[in-house]
Amino acid sequence: MRLQTNGTLVSSHPNLYNENVVRKQDNTLNIDEIVAKYRPIISFKVKKSIGAHTPEWEDVVNEVLLNVIDKLEKSEFRGESSIGTFIYTITSRRIIDYIRRKSKVLKHAPEPIPFSSPHQNVEDEEQAEHMAKLLEQLKPKYKEVLYLYYYKDLSRDEVAVHLNISTRRVSERVNYAQKLLRKIVIK
């Protein structure tokens, strides 16, 4: 990688990048676009690792992005892997650093509270309520699968035995339920 005079990074090895790399017309990396594209992905990973209820998650995300930009500008990204892998590696390391800072002894990362978000904003809560209502209206056979698989946390095989259907049919119903929800949401 090399930095051009106009501040953009130019790829030395364009063929090593995957198709999701954000590029300008002159094949240079667009850092703004990279940040915009990867912020939600980094946020998702960080929230899953340290918990969405942790108020510092946004700080960790910003720290990751600053690190990414810094390394790109210093040409530390040589294109030996995809930009996604490059950013994932930085994200994982920053998360570990955060956990180390927060834990005196780190053998296992502290178990984040999954799926609970008391600090969700009003908009998120409204969306969740709306989704809940849609779920209530699903046909019993789809609702039942979602209830057993996600709410009761049974495996696909266990759900199949419970409902006396095949494991494949369980997967089909889960996927179809999601398609239905997607359709309703779009409408």
Place this chain on the structure above:
Amino acid sequence: MDMKECNFENLIDDYLLNRMTEEKKEMFENHYFSCSNCFEKVEERNSLISVIKSKGNKIFHDMRETEGTRTRSSLFEQLFSFLTPKQWTMAAISACALLIVFIGVVPNVKSPTPQFVLDSQSVRGGSLALISPVKNTQTIPSEFRWDNLGEGVEYKIYIYKDNLLWSASTTGASISLPEDVKELMKAGENYSWEVKAFSQEGSLIAASSKVQFQIDSHQ
């Protein structure tokens, strides 16, 4: 990278429900950092799971009520859980078939009836017990008696010395020996007799074995 090409879609639930090894988790995360399609699906599924986990009490309140009912009948279910409904159906059909055979066919299977060889002729029918005379007598018997098989039966008695001496039919379970037949019988001689029972239609329904008796010679 297209989701269908890499088949990572099947891993989304395991990832979001924390059912993966660390190694597999890292591999999957690395993948969705590079695959926008996959990440979109991960986000979508995550939203769904989040809502289900946080609001499941309300969404599935009817399922939970049904589950309560199911628990009460779980013993019933346990009894029948070792066979699938299809297998139960087959078992029920087989049991019905056996029942039909047992009730419908078995009673009609007649137990082999005793066979008697009478005058070198095999006769099939029930057995008829002779009552008297069945052993040696001091006098010429006046009456021959046998088991009564009920109403509507005709009996035929045969008395032999070497050959047939006398035969007669009666509807009772005994018969008096006529005087002219008595005169034919002598002391010290061996005789035998048998009885056959016939239905009103004339078919043999029972037969006795041949019983020998001797009239004492001191008479």
